[in-house]
Amino acid sequence: MKKKKLYLQGQLLRDINSPDELRKLKPNQLEQVCKEIRQYIIDIVSEKGGHFGASLGVVELTVAIHYIFETPKDQLVWDVGHQAYGHKILTGRKDQFATNRIKNGLSGFPKRTESVYDTFGVGHASTSISAALGMAVASKSKGENKQHIAVIGDGSMTAGMAFEGLNHAGAENTNLLVILNDNCMSIDPAVGALKEYLTDISTSKTYNRARNKIWKVLGKISQFGPNPQYIAKKIEGAVKSTILGESNYFESLNFRYFGPIDGHDVKHVAEVLNDLKEIPGPKILHCITTKGKGFKPAEKGDSTKWHAPGVFNKETGEIIKGGQKKTPPKYQDVFGETIIELAKKNKNIVGITPAMLTGSSLNKMMAEMPERTYDVGIAEQHAVTFSAGMATQGKVPFCNIYSSFMQRSYDQVIHDVALQNLNVVFCLDRGGLVGADGATHHGAFDIAYFRCVPNMIVSAPMNEEELRNLMYTAQLPNQGPFSIRYPRGGGVMTNWKTQLTEIEVGTGREIKSGEEIAILSLGHPGNFVLTAEETFSKEGLNVAHYDMRFVKPLDEKLLHKICRKFNAIITIEDGCIQGGFGSAILEFIADNKYQNTVKRLGIPDKFINHGTQEELWRDCNYDADAIIGAVHDILKSKMISQVG
Numbered sequence: 001m002k003k004k005k006l007y008l009q010g011q012l013l014r015d016i017n018s019p020d021e022l023r024k025l026k027p028n029q030l031e032q033v034c035k036e037i038r039q040y041i042i043d044i045v046s047e048k049g050g051h052f053g054a055s056l057g058v059v060e061l062t063v064a065i066h067y068i069f070e071t072p073k074d075q076l077v078w079d080v081g082h083q084a085y086g087h088k089i090l091t092g093r094k095d096q097f098a099t100n101r102i103k104n105g106l107s108g109f110p111k112r113t114e115s116v117y118d119t120f121g122v123g124h125a126s127t128s129i130s131a132a133l134g135m136a137v138a139s140k141s142k143g144e145n146k147q148h149i150a151v152i153g154d155g156s157m158t159a160g161m162a163f164e165g166l167n168h169a170g171a172e173n174t175n176l177l178v179i180l181n182d183n184c185m186s187i188d189p190a191v192g193a194l195k196e197y198l199t200d201i202s203t204s205k206t207y208n209r210a211r212n213k214i215w216k217v218l219g220k221i222s223q224f225g226p227n228p229q230y231i232a233k234k235i236e237g238a239v240k241s242t243i244l245g246e247s248n249y250f251e252s253l254n255f256r257y258f259g260p261i262d263g264h265d266v267k268h269v270a271e272v273l274n275d276l277k278e279i280p281g282p283k284i285l286h287c288i289t290t291k292g293k294g295f296k297p298a299e300k301g302d303s304t305k306w307h308a309p310g311v312f313n314k315e316t317g318e319i320i321k322g323g324q325k326k327t328p329p330k331y332q333d334v335f336g337e338t339i340i341e342l343a344k345k346n347k348n349i350v351g352i353t354p355a356m357l358t359g360s361s362l363n364k365m366m367a368e369m370p371e372r373t374y375d376v377g378i379a380e381q382h383a384v385t386f387s388a389g390m391a392t393q394g395k396v397p398f399c400n401i402y403s404s405f406m407q408r409s410y411d412q413v414i415h416d417v418a419l420q421n422l423n424v425v426f427c428l429d430r431g432g433l434v435g436a437d438g439a440t441h442h443g444a445f446d447i448a449y450f451r452c453v454p455n456m457i458v459s460a461p462m463n464e465e466e467l468r469n470l471m472y473t474a475q476l477p478n479q480g481p482f483s484i485r486y487p488r489g490g491g492v493m494t495n496w497k498t499q500l501t502e503i504e505v506g507t508g509r510e511i512k513s514g515e516e517i518a519i520l521s522l523g524h525p526g527n528f529v530l531t532a533e534e535t536f537s538k539e540g541l542n543v544a545h546y547d548m549r550f551v552k553p554l555d556e557k558l559l560h561k562i563c564r565k566f567n568a569i570i571t572i573e574d575g576c577i578q579g580g581f582g583s584a585i586l587e588f589i590a591d592n593k594y595q596n597t598v599k600r601l602g603i604p605d606k607f608i609n610h611g612t613q614e615e616l617w618r619d620c621n622y623d624a625d626a627i628i629g630a631v632h633d634i635l636k637s638k639m640i641s642q643v644g
Contacts, residue, residue: 010036019066030266034059038294046314053292053306055085060266062086068273072116074147075135079128079156081109091117101436103611123440125156125378129165136174154182158377169282170254178284183291250284259286304358331486334464336361353400354383360400384412391422400427403443418455425474431485432574438610444603448579451552457482458552460523464496472500487524506553514544518566522573522581531624551581563594568634570599577602
């Protein structure tokens, strides 16, 4: 049995097992704690992988929050959760941190079932303000004296939900503090002494008590005119808008704005937070941070690369890659190369993605055709309706959104695209189980939620060649809404740049003929069937295999043939069983009054935790071994019935 590796903890960190112990330290010890946490993250993530840059960037902010606020009584909500590693380390999980994102280990994101300090489960962007506001309003209604803190990055502020939360929060007189973690490289990182000085004044208890007294006095003095408070507010607003131009927007929503401050000065951040505790109502603190802070290659390098770099050499910053053996490409890279190939022939093709340029490989198109590639930020709803608008003008948008994020724009798909039967191609990356990111990121539901939408074509390629051909087919005239879903990770073909060929919509293909049992696959799991067929061949079993390619429309001609020939059918999909591909086959059988026995393989009716894709396919019983087992079970039951 492999011995568990122990990672060195710093002198102060080793005695901190909860925020209560952190709060026993003196303010001048906080900087050392930050250094030790940062090194601990570097030591472990460099060997285990995970979200790196974001967590390093908020170490000081994390320490200051837990030092000043009485967590978990005070409710802390992290947006997305990429930056929550320091939070996990400080809240009793540092000894388990090496299991982060590993099966049966810690989740890569805050998770309510994991810790009382994880007040809200996250993984998708822009939820923190709404969640924290809900907590704050509920606490107020119960007469509880709690603080509520939402930490949100500047990228997450682009989503409509963040604006909705801010708009509502400004109308509620609750103890809500929104901390804007601003690590955008386009913003000047130099904070400036004057800005820091003004922040110190505006957040001090003395200043705010004086301000409130002056406010009341002004209301009684007539020499300033009929409305002296109005005049005072205008003066204050003018000063802030002159020096702190960023304040206008937030203060227009009735938020008190403070900042920007240096998010890496932990003592100063703690002092500011301590003062903000005493200020009632909605507040926003603007912190400037550096993604990857404390690790030079991440600070100076590509922020996208260091978001989740995998395993790397912590001394040199070199990212450690696998062997040099030629391997099949990632599906996303096949998409990225193919859309350029198609766009060169079809001038109407455009690429659209909500903040996933690199993740979708649309960065390739952006580099070559920037005038035809659009990154709309974290705004999935907008991405879909923006695509719809372009389609009305004759463009052919390839709207690339991760399957789990497409859930956020479901109404726009129905109302703005499908209802109008517009030619928008939805490329759903990360369809199926994604691995270490876990339940928040698994693309489990898109087959089910798309196949019930009128006018929608729903397809899934079994390999790289099929992906290319489906993309080619989708951009042909008058196809209407067209969905192509494919998984995270690599395909199966090393020589994948095949001739582009149209696939007739709603047609499957026979991979292997057979007798007694037919396996119907959708998408990449068809390759699991190919692996299982090696065992069937050795065992002398003649099992048929059909790659259906489309779940909507189904290949009814082929299905009639299958249902007439085979008593037993196995369906397999990398999606939820409820309402998915297998359900579509059962509906066809029932509607046509066939009597076939059907065994459905896919994601069961529960949320699946993190692990490797291979581990999760096995746990969900639709890998090659599960297929072999299903065939054996059917044959065994048939033999028993014959004996009976």
